[in-house]
Amino acid sequence: MSSRKRKNRKKINHSPVSKAQRYVRGSFEPVYALSEARSSLTGNDLVTFGRWLGNVDHRVLSARLFFPKRLKSFEVAYLKKLDNDLLPLWYQGLFSGFSECIKKLLEVKSRIQEKVLTNNSKDAIFLLDEFENEFGISYWSISLKIALISVSKGLEGQKQYTQDILEGQGKNIPGFVIYNISIRAEDKVSPPRYYQMIDQLFEVNDLSGDLSSYLNYRLRDVIRIEFGEEALFSFVSSDPLFDQYEFFVKYLIDLTFQGKTSKGWIECCYEVFKVTGDERLLKVLSVNSGAPFLETIPLSETTVRDSVLAGNLENRTYELKDQEEAFELEFFFPQIDDVKIWPKGALSMMSLPTDEGEDYALTLFKYGMIFETLDVGQWLGGVASLYITPKESEKRKCNFNRFFWNKGLDSFGMYSDILNFNQYLFDFLIDKRPESLSIRWHKFWSDINESVTVFDGVYEQMSLQNRLLVDIESLIRNDRFDEALGLAKKAKAQRLSFDELALIKMIIDISLRSGDIRSALISVVDQYFDRPEMVRKLPFLKVHEKIDKMFRRRFSGIIELSIFYDIVTEIFGEDVSNLRAYAYEDYLISIGINKPSEWQPRQGQDRRKEVYFFRNVCVKEVMQFSIFFSSSKQLQEERIRICNLLIELDPESSEVYENELRALVRNSHIQSAVKQLQQSKISIEENEIRRWAQEAFVQDFSRLKELIKSGQNIAGYDFRESLLEAIKNKRIDKSIFEIPDNEAGQLLQDMVTQIIREAYLNQENGLDCYLSMRIRHGTLSGQLRNPVEEERLITKKTLDGDAYQINNYWKERLIGRLRDEQIDKIMTSLESFSRRFDDKVSYIAEELIQIRRIEKESGLFIPVINNVYILNLAQDIENGITFNEFVERCFSIFWYTVDNDLQSVRQFFSQDVKPDFHKIFSDLELDVSVLAEDEFVSNLRDASRLCFTKLTSALDRVSEWFELPKPATEIIFEIDELIEIGLESVRALHSDFNPNIEKNIQGIPPLQNALNMFSDIFFIIFENIYRHSGCVDSDQVYISTKIEGGTISVRVENDLEMNEFRLGSTIDKLNGIRNRIYGSSYSNQLSIEGGSGFFKLRKLCDPDGKISQPVEFGVEKNRFYVVVKSPISIITSEKV
Secondary structure: OOHHHHHHHHOOOOOHHHHHHHHHHOOOOHHHHHHHHHHOOOOHHHHHHHHHHOOHHHHHHHHHHHOOOOHHHOOOOOOOOOOOOOHHHHHHHHHHHOHHHHHHHHHHHHHHHHHHHOOOHHHHHHHHHHHHHHHOOOHHHHHHHHHHHHHHHHHHHHHHHHHHHHOOOOOOHHHHHHHHHHHHOOOOOOHHHHHHHHHHHHHHOOOOHHHHHHHHHHHHOOOOOOOOHHHHHHHHOOOOHHHHHHHHHHHHHHHHHHOOOOHHHHHHHHHHHHHHOOHHHHHHHHHHHOHHHHOOOOEOOOHHHHHHHHOOOOOOOOOOOOOHHHHHHHHOOOOEOOOOEOHHHHHHHOOOOOHHHHHHHHHHHHHHHHOOOOHHHHHHHHHHHOOOOOOHHHHHHHHHHHHHHOOOEOOOOOOOOOOOHHHHHHHHHHHHOOOOHHHHHHHHHHOOOOOHHHHOOOHHHOOHHHHHHHHHHHHHHOOOHHHHHHHHHHHHHOOOOOOHHHHHHHHHHHHHHOOOHHHHHHHHHHHHHHOHHHHHHOOHHHHHHHOOHHHHHHOOOOHHHHHHHHHHHHOOOOOOHHHHHHHHHHHHHHOOOOOHHHOOOOOOOOHHHHHHHHHHHOOHHHHOOOOOOOOHHHHHHHHHHHHHHHHHHOHHHHHHHHHHHHHHHHHHHHHHHHHHHOOOOOOOOHHHHHHHHHHHHHHHHHHHHHHHHOOOOOOOOOHHHHHHHHHHOOOOOHHHHOOOOOHHHHHHHHHHHHHHHHHHHOOOOOHHHHHHHHHHOOHHHHHHHHHHHHOOOOOOEOOOOOOEOOOHHHHHHHEOOEOHHHHHHHHHHHHHHHHHHHHHHHHHHHHHOOEOEOOEOOOOEOOOOOHHHHHHHHHHHHOOOOHHHHHHHHHHHHHHHHHHHHHHHHHHHHHHHHHHHHHHHHHHHHHHHHHOOHHHHHHHHHHHHHHHHHHHHHHHHHHHHOOOOOOHHHOEEOHHHHHHHHHHHHHHHOOOOOOEEEEEOOOOOOEEOOHHHHHHHHHHHHHHHHHHOOOHHHOEEEEEEEEEOOEEEEEEEEEOOOOHHHHHHHHHHHHHHHHHHOOOOHHHHOOOOOOOHHHHHHHHHOOOOOOOOOEEEEEEOOEEEEEEEEEHHHOEOOOO
């Protein structure tokens, strides 16, 4: 090469763009190179560089960066951040460069959506396959294919596809995302359950920061810019191109909703729209820039909605607001099994003011969620959300989504606070379609400043019902609230509108807008009592937002306030339990009483509200905040009195209150029995954990069974046989215990692990709670400190908590016998002893008597589950156990694991704790002996040795705490105790029932598994005596028992006071009952209330039908008798 050429070459000055191009083109790590290259550019250089990436000459490079063929090629990288003002320039260039690819994406989306709308998933999948062959895969295409396969081939096909695409993927973010998208598409996973699962994943994995924002978008389709959009875009920028583009569009829509679009983003949007023609971007531009863009958007059809408003479509309310698209959705999905209707019908049924309507909405929301990759999915999600969420603020976003994701330009779903676009849009639409009722209707209701003149020329075309709603609203807007309220109430009373819910809401809204919050509160509560089935559609939350502290003070004495807060708490899930408690107390104060049981009937009060107040508000959870109850026993006694009061106030529901009374009395006796019989401090609240498991995993259990049914076996049917054979041959291959690496195995392991973890660690109901409450929290320290405090060897810490107080007890006894320096050193030794003793106790409590986890690595309770248990459980599931049986087996695994832990704890106290404390005492004695002659410290030495002896006994008692609790089914009762429980149950209902009872019950062994059965038996018998003997004040009752032929029989007799006519009538009635009890219609009588006591006795005594006549009854010598018989095998604790 000549020197001149070399010289000329040196003069070449590469631009920043060309340097970036060369850097990316020559890199073996294109994502890293892209990050470095684009971060080196600014201004229009970013646009140029982005366009260059889409150049056809560099398709190999762009394929590596933007069009991966396999999931393994996905790279989730955190590209260097671009400043917010540079991001629009980057995407303007990138999407302009790839405009032809994006137009192909929009075209295939439209064609696939058409196939989906016509229920042609097969052709839709074919189109998607062709698209992936040309452009590679993306989150968008994988998610869409999962949805298509789910609705066409079911769970098995969807899981096979997901398994194929995840094969060899390992643990990384793309696999994590696809796996959860697959779960989202399962029929058995409802939207609330899916979001709950994602919440748990974030919590368990401590996902936060930039990655949290990215995964929220990928898994929830929610853009959360909590840490700045630059950070979120840094993750998205490593996604496949089409995923970046879809995020870009949704981001612009979200910015528009928030009113935060900048000039840079609008210019970027316009430039990208020019080269792609994406109608969604056109809507962004129309909202932000107005006129030039509205003209180019096709108008949506309004024929259907106009007909609805004119009343030409029967049985349709104005709330339906169907569009042409809604009718096309009839073919959107195959028939939905759980509701047995097509989506078209669901769109209509969503407006039902009941839970049924919300079920339809959830069904449609589910399909919108799994098809969120398509515009129709986004639209459907927005439509359904309106009928799911009761919060007005959330409904605003739902309406906005309906506008953006609907085909064409539509007036429905707009709102009023972005750049005055609402007014502009409506004026434009009315100009284009002046005859449309629905456009004017939406304009009127979207702007509270709009007048009725908007309907000029078309007012008479509206149906009478809709004109009525407009007239009422017009009166409200002119502050003529009394007239509006009168018209609304008249319309409701005369049923002038077929949309009763709309009128109800309007009546309440009139009060709110006029400032009469009290009337709004009373109205919404009254409507609940009139139409309880529509409670979730009533504006409780809207009223709640208007109630301030001043209102609560001013109207604290009205009964409706406590009822209102109870409904808001229990039905709407708002955390206002403290306000409910205040309202409860304020109402009692207003009527001059301290406790609900002190209530006396008053004139003019609504009995329904009083019943609700006593039934639902006056419960232990609310009353516990009252200063008039100091113990749980007092609360229970008060609730019993309340139930008795309710039986008088609400006799139609007396059975409900009687059942509660029996439960209250039974629980009281159970607690008393448990307290006497159960010495162990180890416990959990199994019922609460069962309820939690029911809510958390019943869907997952159904899903697990479906996975197993689809072929994902966990434990082969020969697992137990293989294990037994291996044990027999003394050769156990560890592979026997391995859980297969499949989704079903992982799901089962996750479910069992979480239930066991809950049983160990739940703060209110788990083992850790009871360890804290019964052992760690002062109990252990008190038990072990007591001996050393008795001998005055230990002192307490000083107020600052660093040093220990001087042991003046021993100091006074040593003064005059030892030198001051000796006494000081002994005081130092005693302080050291106190510190070491307390430190040891603290270490035991705070570090050892703990559930082992990251923050408690030395905990002796180790929630580790042997795979053998899970594999055994897997086989049980494959053999068809129910969910409840599954939970019980999990409890068995838990208690077996805990039992091993308890053995370790007892061993620890024996082999480690005692020697450690012995060393502490020995060191004290050694220190004292070195410091002074024996005769001077003999008393201190003797105290130390006596103290250690006492401490050893205390350690033995503590060790006994760590025993398994006796299961409730093993609690043993004497027959006499069971009689008393039955008697107390009736006394709870009838305090004047005090019979004289003569018993002949010798020879009956203690009974177990008998509490529920015999308390119910004696309750029914005593209740009959109370009601029918005729001599309540002096009932004489005789009870005898015997065991004969494997059967225990109990005979109860009572005196009768009745004339011969009544006696004859009673005998005839008893004969009729006897015939029915042993007749073919026996089982039908069990669910009938009134006169069914004997039928229930038969069921209670002999549930398995082993005894020919388990119940006998009649009248002998003016005494009524009843004999009940039960197999002794199911209720005795010992052989007879």
